[in-house]
Amino acid sequence: MSQAPSTPMSAAPASHPLPSYLQANNLGPWGVYLQQVDRVTPYLGNLSRWVETLKRPKRSLIVDVPIHLDNGTVAHFEGYRVQHNVSRGPGKGGVRFHQDVTLSEVMALSAWMSIKNAAVNVPYGGAKGGIRVDPKTLSRGELERMTRRYTSEIGIIIGPNKDIPAPDVNTDEQIMAWMMDTYSMNQGSTATGVVTGKPVDLGGSLGRREATGRGVFTVGAEAAKHIGMDISTARVAVQGFGNVGGIAGKLFAEAGARVVAVQDHAGTIYREAGLDVPSLLRHVAHTGSVVGFAQAEAIANDLFWEVDCDILIPAALEQQINAGNAGRIKARMIIEGANGPTTPEADDILHDRNVLVLPDVIANAGGVTVSYFEWVQDFSSFFWDEAEINARLVRIMREAFAGIWQVAQDNKVSLRTATFIVACKRILHTRELRGLYP
Numbered sequence: 001m002s003q004a005p006s007t008p009m010s011a012a013p014a015s016h017p018l019p020s021y022l023q024a025n026n027l028g029p030w031g032v033y034l035q036q037v038d039r040v041t042p043y044l045g046n047l048s049r050w051v052e053t054l055k056r057p058k059r060s061l062i063v064d065v066p067i068h069l070d071n072g073t074v075a076h077f078e079g080y081r082v083q084h085n086v087s088r089g090p091g092k093g094g095v096r097f098h099q100d101v102t103l104s105e106v107m108a109l110s111a112w113m114s115i116k117n118a119a120v121n122v123p124y125g126g127a128k129g130g131i132r133v134d135p136k137t138l139s140r141g142e143l144e145r146m147t148r149r150y151t152s153e154i155g156i157i158i159g160p161n162k163d164i165p166a167p168d169v170n171t172d173e174q175i176m177a178w179m180m181d182t183y184s185m186n187q188g189s190t191a192t193g194v195v196t197g198k199p200v201d202l203g204g205s206l207g208r209r210e211a212t213g214r215g216v217f218t219v220g221a222e223a224a225k226h227i228g229m230d231i232s233t234a235r236v237a238v239q240g241f242g243n244v245g246g247i248a249g250k251l252f253a254e255a256g257a258r259v260v261a262v263q264d265h266a267g268t269i270y271r272e273a274g275l276d277v278p279s280l281l282r283h284v285a286h287t288g289s290v291v292g293f294a295q296a297e298a299i300a301n302d303l304f305w306e307v308d309c310d311i312l313i314p315a316a317l318e319q320q321i322n323a324g325n326a327g328r329i330k331a332r333m334i335i336e337g338a339n340g341p342t343t344p345e346a347d348d349i350l351h352d353r354n355v356l357v358l359p360d361v362i363a364n365a366g367g368v369t370v371s372y373f374e375w376v377q378d379f380s381s382f383f384w385d386e387a388e389i390n391a392r393l394v395r396i397m398r399e400a401f402a403g404i405w406q407v408a409q410d411n412k413v414s415l416r417t418a419t420f421i422v423a424c425k426r427i428l429h430t431r432e433l434r435g436l437y438p
């Protein structure tokens with residue numbers, strides 16, 4: 001295993017101990033990704049001579065995003081767009097607005113997009129963007145101005161054939177509409193294909209909003225068959241109840257499962273008999289969080305990890321499952337709705353404890369799969385109905401997962417390493433075919 005960079009952290013005040021995932025020896029997301037590449041390298045055969053390609057993002061852009069605040073002052077935010085790899089096609093990946101966004105986080109997220117896109121075999125490389133900002137502190141006007149200025153700044157590297165952003169943490173259809181409009185204004189013509197995850201009335205795709213959650217459910221249901229788990233009696237715990245966790249929870253509940261615990265940025269709720277997911281979703285839409293939901297008890301955030309459940313779905317941020325809590329998890333199966341929620345140390349602990357981890361790079365690939373459908377529909381200006389979109393999504397996810405399952409069995413490796421084997425071979429094969437320029 002090669003050396004990965006560590007993230008220097010200042011000591012935390014005694015009254016506020018840092019969670020283990022933020023401590024000084026923490027690798028950070030990019031370090032985690034480098035370890036994952038090291039783990040897969042022995043399985044790449046001759047293609048391993050190109051592996052260094054995967055350890056170096058092709059192009060990283062840092063931009064200053066100045067905007068007028070409503071109070072008349074000017075604020076500056078730092079924005080990023082990283083194109084990790086474009087061997088298989090244009091860059092593709094979301095944009096997140098979060099106060100903890102850093103260049104190294106965006107690098108890791110862009111790399112995971114390369115792996116994910118290759119794992120489901122959509123013709124894209126990997127990219128990701130973000131702004132270090134807490135969007136909850138901005139008015140709607142400020143949010144729009146920031147989004148537009150950021151889009152304009154990264155406009156030199158994005159485009160329908162170059163790099164196609166999409167929603168991610170704290171970004172949604174409206175943000176995509178502003179991005180599309182800004183890019184189009186600068187180009188002088190409407191270019192719907194420059195972003196995906198747009199409103200349906202603006203070249204968006206039916207089923208896109210639910211796609212990541214639907215993919216999480218689809219892959220979970222496939223894996224359950226392999227391990228003899230009955231979804232209709234399973235107990236499910238979900239971290240993050242937005243676009244991904246909320247929809248996945250809803251689909252599991254519709255299949256008969258009991259969603260017993262949900263945690264979000266504001267707190268954790270629990271109900272042994274199972275939460276009423278549709279009314280919880282309405283509560284979240286109304287209040288912004290799961291906290292205060294009447295038909296549930298509030299529990300301490302840390303207890304979420306030891307809740308009695310069969311399936312755990314982390315669908316929030318990175319490094320949530322770490323050496324500090326992996327030993328306490330009761331679930332038999334973890335479906336990674338979030339990107340990078342499990343550290344390599346936790347991966348090993350879970351493996352030793354026989355917990356099956358369905359890795360992000362396949363489990364949450366439903367979103368970008370329907371993004372691909374959206375992009376194709378925009379190019380052809382011919383739009384499909386939702387049944388067709390969902391059927392195609394489920395087919396792609398099932399086929400990709402079946403192939404990965406087989407590779408895991410054949411090589412006696414985890415599903416994460418198996419997904420990396422499939423994806424890295426695809427990426428490096430095109431790398432080799434294209435050859436080195438000049």
Ligand code: GLU
Nearest residue numbers: 093094166168367368371
């Ligand atoms: N942000 C999503 C992801 O992490 C979707 C990316 C996309 O649709 O391009 O997979």
